[in-house]
Amino acid sequence: MKITGVIPETDRQKSALRWLESYAQGQYPDATAAEAALHFASLDKTDRDISPYLARLDDICADLERSIADAAGAGGSSPRVMDLAIALQHVIPGYHGYQGDEENYDDTDNANLMSVIDRKRGLPVALALLYLHAATRCGLDMTGIDFPGHFLLRLEAHGERVLIDPFHNGIVLGAAELRELLKAFQGLDAELQPEHYREANERTILLRLQNNIKVRALRSGDLAYATTILERCLIIAPDEAGLWHQAGTLHARLNNDEKALAAFEKFLALNHDQRHHQRIRSLAAELRDRIAGIKPDDTHAETSSSPDAEETVIQFHPPKPSADKTPAPQTPDDPSPA
Structure with missing residues (x-):
């Protein structure tokens, strides 16, 4: 499944994306x-x-x-x-x-x-x-x-x-x-x-480099650019579950519900830790309802108020946008998200 949303604007971008896709497939072993x-x-x-x-x-x-x-x-x-x-x-x-x-x-x-x-x-x-x-x-x-x-x-x-x-x-x-x-x-x-x-290895280094860009975009509140960086990372690391989780979360916060759902489903397919599955399945169900135009009913409300709700429900759109602009402090050279 490919959900990469990087939209090329120039021939150079198209060429670069094609090269990176080929590189990820091992077609440039000497690069x-x-x-x-x-x-x-x-x-x-x-x-x-x-x-x-x-x-x-x-x-x-x-x-x-x-x-x-x-x-x-x-x-x-x-x-x-x-x-x-x-x-x-x-x-x-x-x-x-x-x-x-x-x-x-x-x-x-x-x-x-x-x-x-x-x-x-x-x-x-x-x-x-x-x-x-x-x-x-x-x-x-x-x-x-x-x-x-x-x-x-x-x-x-x-x-x-x-x-x-x-x-x-x-x-x-x-x-x-x-x-x-x-x-x-x-x-x-x-x-x-x-x-x-x-x-x-080379992929880890490239992901660490791109992660530094992503972190700086998040610090400035530019969620759209941070999402673009994550999608670029997925070109060379499509099997990294953590990247799909991050992409799903950012797409959801940007109201890109279909892309968020696809990313979370990819995460579930790659990550086999059941501790994460309940929470992500809950998010995926919320996204499906949102895509279908179904509003949360009283039953959902009761579930959200249950003792375990905090573990399974994430508010995609915080009421205060400024929250996006004050992420937790990072180390100077931010490590790879993978």
């Missing part, structure tokens, strides 16, 4: 997450051709190849992991000038890779895409790390590994710095655990 992120970015930057941005990625790769060759030295010995980390620092934040945007962190452009390349500023996960793309093209062993609140990178070579912070000039973080970073996001009692080093 990197950075290339996919540029196609996502082009959906909002309709006046820009993607080709120059792909060329900028190629420039970074060419410069990194030269820097790695220099690190190898005249003897041609394979560089150690710290040599490779330094080569990345010289090229991406050094020569090309990419840095984290600490002054305007919540600017949506920090999560749009076209704007990141133009401004040379961005969020950790957006900047990480540049490192990962260059590392892949240059044959380096680099992995995204879904660290709490702050996306990191792991670089490996010759049995050694280091963690790199793409937001802060590609610096290498030791245990002390990682512990300090974790406590900044999770409190002074937090301690490093194995789950904090969870690897992130």
Whole structure:
């Protein structure tokens, strides 16, 4: 079932959506997450051709190849992991000038890779895409790390590994710095655990990037744009139940009842946790009534006033619109919704 409601307005948007659908189906096995992120970015930057941005990625790769060759030295010995980390620092934040945007962190452009390349500023996960793309093209062993609140990178070579912070000039973080970073996001009692080093595949990274855009749209009260972002996420992650749940909730709040119902039905098909099913079935029944023009009767009213009603009924349209504009605080680098 496909309910994506992104309506292309230009040929470039149509082309980008077709590319992303093909990418999700595995038709571009050599494409990197950075290339996919540029196609996502082009959906909002309709006046820009993607080709120059792909060329900028190629420039970074060419410069990194030269820097790695220099690190190898005249003897041609394979560089150690710290040599490779330094080569990345010289090229991406050094020569090309990419840095984290600490002054305007919540600017949506920090999560749009076209704007990141133009401004040379961005969020950790957006900047990480540049490192990962260059590392892949240059044959380096680099992995995204879904660290709490702050996306990191792991670089490996010759049995050694280091963690790199793409937001802060590609610096290498030791245990002390990682512990300090974790406590900044999770409190002074937090301690490093194995789950904090969870690897992130390309889809997870792209979803985390898009989630940053969605969260900022919700903070500004733009539910329609947040819904559009969710629908774009579903192009590459149609099997993620949580995304369908979010899409259903936002569509319902926008009075898109048929799309909300379709999304909730998709959620029920994908999520097998019975704890959620009763509540979502109740929402789906309410939506069916609303679509059919059936008003809640006294029986429904009695059900809503029962002790368990709070667990099964969600008010789709809060009486105070301002409630949409004050979502709960988020961590600086919002994690993937998946």
